[in-house]
Amino acid sequence: xxxxxTSLLIVxxxxxxxxxxxxxxxxxTLRDRxxxxxxxxxxxxxxxxxxxxxxxxxxxxxxxGGDGTLISVARRMHGHPAPLLxxxxxxxxxxxxxxxxxxxxxxxxxxxxGFRIRRRLCLEYLIRxxxxxxxxxxxxxxxxxxxxxxxxxxxxxxSFDGRFVAGLRADGVVxxxxxxxxxxxFSAGGPLIHPDLAVLSVTPVCPFLNSIKPLILPASGELAIxxxxxxxxxxxxxxxxxxxxxxGEQVIVRRSAHDLILADLGETDYFSRLRSKGFVSxxxx
Numbered sequence: 160x161x162x163x164x165t166s167l168l169i170v171x172x173x174x175x176x177x178x179x180x181x182x183x184x185x186x187x188t189l190r191d192r193x194x195x196x197x198x199x200x201x202x203x204x205x206x207x208x209x210x211x212x213x214x215x216x217x218x219x220x221x222x223x224g225g226d227g228t229l230i231s232v233a234r235r236m237h238g239h240p241a242p243l244l245x246x247x248x249x250x251x252x253x254x255x256x257x258x259x260x261x262x263x264x265x266x267x268x269x270x271x272x273g274f275r276i277r278r279r280l281c282l283e284y285l286i287r288x289x290x291x292x293x294x295x296x297x298x299x300x301x302x303x304x305x306x307x308x309x310x311x312x313x314x315x316x317x318s319f320d321g322r323f324v325a326g327l328r329a330d331g332v333v334x335x336x337x338x339x340x341x342x343x344x345f346s347a348g349g350p351l352i353h354p355d356l357a358v359l360s361v362t363p364v365c366p367f368l369n370s371i372k373p374l375i376l377p378a379s380g381e382l383a384i385x386x387x388x389x390x391x392x393x394x395x396x397x398x399x400x401x402x403x404x405x406x407g408e409q410v411i412v413r414r415s416a417h418d419l420i421l422a423d424l425g426e427t428d429y430f431s432r433l434r435s436k437g438f439v440s441x442x443x444x
Contacts, residue, residue: 161272161422166195168217168241170232172224173202178248181259182223185266193270201232217241219269219422221257225249230299230397233281233419237297242276244269244422253341253436256424265424275425278418279338279354280378285411286394286402298396299419300339302412304384304404305331305364307391312367314388320380326387329366334359334382334412338419341438343398349373351438353429359412384410 169185171178179200186198197217201224220236222229222245229245236243245255246262257265268274284302286294306313315332317324335344337352340360345351349362350373361374361382376382385408386392392404404410433439 161274161276162218163272164218164270165193166217166219167193167270168197168199168220170199170201170220170222170228172228172248173200175224175248178223181246181248181262185221185262188263189266189270201228201235219244221246221266222255223248224255226252226254227399229254231399233299234297234397237281237415237419238417240420242274242420242422244274244424253432254338254421256426269422269424273424274422277354277421277423279421280336280357280359281415281417281419282334282336282359282412283415284394284396284413286404287409287411289405289407294402296394296396296400296402297415298339299336300342300397301333301335301344302410303331303333303343303364303395303398304386304410305393305395307393309391311390313386313390313392316385316387317361318383318385319376324374325371327363327366327371329371330364332384333362333364334384335362339397341433341436344373345438350375351433357414359414378414380413382412384412386410 169182171182182198186196190196220241220243222232246257247255282298282302284296312328314328316326333344333347337354337356340352344360344362347362347364349360357378358375359378363371386404386406388406394402394404
């Protein structure tokens with residue numbers, strides 16, 4: 160188990176009145192018990208809210224929202240040591256483990272140190288522009304290179320650690336972390352991956368002639384995606400930010416030096432979550 164929590168930052172989804180009201184209630188309840196309690200709304204397109212610039216000063220960051228809000232906050236606090244805990248106010252809630260109904264009971268246990276630290280690998284990318292410029296970014300779930308609004312296949316070349324893997328014509332390709340394997344990659348036909356594995360998955364989206372199957376690659380290596388022919392092509396990070404790509408540009412994907420740090424309540428295991436969220440089914444216990 161962990162050390163007792165003495166400082167807490169509560170981050171709510173911006174524009175969500177229910178999340179803000181719950182955050183205010185929590186903060187009012189805890190201010191007399193903890194050394195420091197912060198409260199702020201989060202929006203990925205807004206300036207950093209009060210408190211978020213000082214993640215490292217808090218023992219725990221509690222995110223009120225869905226998985227999308229938690230992932231967005233995780234990118235903003237990337238590299239800070241405070242663990243993240245999500246209270247699910249969204250739909251799937253695969254990462255946001257805590258429920259609204261039981262928050263007083265569960266939070267009491269959390270503040271007493273009743274959680275484990277879990278680390279999940281993240282991805283960073285580098286876009287090498289034709290004009291020698293560079294664009295860098297980070298993803299918790301996935302990095303997607305895909306076509307735009309026109310129903311036209313794009314041509315991509317994939318290499319891993321300097322060795323050619325395959326060329327493909329497809330709608331795009333999804334590079335997922337184990338955390339993101341239950342997101343877009345899964346919908347595209349990619350595998351489920353246990354979050355403790357240090358691997359990434361590469362899943363083509365609607366490949367022509369089904370020319371390439373999903374791949375599992377070690378996260379210690381470097382994946383290169385070369386855009387050979389492009390019209391309207393973009394890179395998407397976690398489905399929340401898009402960067403345009405041109406023909407001849409290359410995307411380098413590698414494991415980030417910093418992991419996603421989660422506070423795990425230990426109430427359900429990975430396989431129980433898969434069943435409860437509908438990713439797998441079957442009888443038995």
